[in-house]
């Protein structure tokens with residue numbers, strides 16, 4: 001007979017778990033089985049079969065019984081070469097850039113210290129800051145174009161003296177680049193580190209990577225996730241060596257597993273393929289943006305990333321999101337995520353076929369929701 005399940009009393013959970021953690025809902029990743037997945041800014045393209053075979057061949061060499069190289073030295077060398085990381089800068093690898101955000105937060109976390117970022121922005125800055133015990137300062141972007149409000153940001157920096165400032169460039173979920181001159185002023189004014197998060201670097205020509213070293217407090221964060229390697233979980237942080245050496249101390253040993261190290265070294269060498277995929281996504285973005293502009297009922301913002309943010313008519317986002325999912329397309333519903341994102345949806349740029357399916361489903365969902373309007377108006381007249 002199996003032992004009965006034993007659960008801790010609710011009071012014990014309440015006593016032991018930090019109140020700020022209990023107040024949170026766990027980060028939710030929706031089930032995308034059977035759906036066209038346009039919710040998470042992944043590259044939609046796979047690899048041709050011969051390349052896949054070559055990759056699998058390289059994995060034969062990997063010793064699964066051994067721990068990985070703790071620093072991932074061969075992978076670091078490949079990244080330096082392929083990404084053009086200045087030789088004099090330090091480099092740190094993370095299990096996704098999320099882990100590097102966590103390492104940064106852990107490295108500076110002293111009670112009362114603050115982490116600042118711009119809002120609406122990437123939610124993990126606030127969450128990870130909270131996990132590490134940092135206080136969070138969110139500075140609103142300007143409405144309606146989500147431009148950086150330099151005066152407001154400088155005033156917040158002056159008043160709050162944040163240890164860390166995260167700026168996503170381009171920004172998620174708004175897709176825009178901020179004014180580079182404004183960012184320069186922020187770096188110059190910051191009392192702590194400024195991390196320019198270039199997760200969407202493959203889809204824009206702007207970057208602070210070549211400018212590392214111009215300011216002693218500038219770090220650049222990147223990931224391979226959006227360029228087609230999200231499954232590997234690999235991010236990298238580049239910046240002046242004295243910072244990188246200290247942040248490296250909070251890294252758990254062997255954080256980049258052997259399969260990721262070997263696969264990333266192989267994949268990063270497929271520059272032509274990755275570039276072709278990125279180019280195709282950039283073209284797809286232009287076409288998708290134009291098509292969305294032509295759809296009555298949604299207003300898209302321009303984007304420098306591999307996704308597009310759009311606003312629906314007031315109160316329509318939930319119904320459109322559900323209508324799309326019912327037609328087999330999963331996107332991100334941002335309504336309710338932040339006051340400035342009211343009625344907003346975000347779509348990842350997919351393959352041309354996926355984008356066409358999205359547009360077709362969206363047109364139908366819009367018509368359905370307009371039909372609901374007419375029905376509601378009719379019902380109103382009758383009643």
Ligand SMILES: Cc1ncc(COP(=O)(O)O)c(C=O)c1O
Pocket residue numbers: 041095096097098099122168171172197199222223224225230234235
């Ligand atoms: C701005 C930004 N930074 C970082 C990340 C996390 O990337 P990774 O997959 O490397 O953890 C994301 C993911 O969506 C993002 O939008």
